[in-house]
Amino acid sequence: MYLWMTAAVAAYFIKGLCGFANTLVFTTILSFGTPNADISPIDLLLGYPSNLLLIWKNRKSLDPKVFLPLAALVLAGSIPGALLLKNVDTRMIKLVFGVVVAALGAEMILREYSRRGVRSSRLALAVIGVASGVLCGLFGVGALLAAYVSRVTEKSSAFKANICAVLIVDNTFRMILYGALHILTLDALKMSLVLFPFGCLGLFAGMKCSSRVSDKAVRRVTAVLLVLSGVSLILKNL
DSSP states (O other): OHHHHHHHHHHHHHHHHHSSOHHHHHHHHHTTTSOHHHHHHHHHHHHHHHHHHHHHHTGGGOOHHHHHHHHHHHHHHHHHHHHHHHHSOHHHHHHHHHHHHHHHHHHHHHHHHSSSOOOOOHHHHHHHHHHHHHHHHHHOOOTHHHHHHHHHOOSHHHHHHHHHHHHHHHHHHHHHHHHHTTOSOHHHHHHHHHHHHHHHHHHHHHHHHHTTSOHHHHHHHHHHHHHHHHHHHHHHHO
């Protein structure tokens, strides 16, 4: 239980700090000893109110041209992702997850140190959206969305508002889908209620720190942590 509490504080501190990556942190900490099918529903229940809060706090920066197309594409990939979660071997899930995490972190590092920002094409938007939908259904991971949203927003408030708007659409759909597939259980609800105060503690601490730490420093630290956690999962499950 102490590991779950620690994971909730750490994951939602990152959520409050940079608006995403809570699932990456939460799953990375817990997935060495717990099946993803048991982790994802709990993180979904914890993440829903945090997304709503960040949307409300940054509501003036919402841009329908950014979040609506991504939300539609994410929904298109959520059903196959959720079905894979129920039927794919756990070890393979962890290996794929590690590759995704490491690749995301490496992409973020390269982009941070490039001299010029890179805009994604419409084709790239479609690929990222559908891939993110599958990953959202499979792991609850919306982090690939960050690779695109960070390119089309400039301020931290705009990034948080728009990525959380996409995630709340996905969260609502997955709650219904997980319930229908019996992935979302009463035990998951009970565990999420126990962990809720710890998630809130991490979230508000992260939000407080975000006003004092530069966006560039937050992005670089997060990217390095993602690469390290992804590599460790890959090595453990080869």
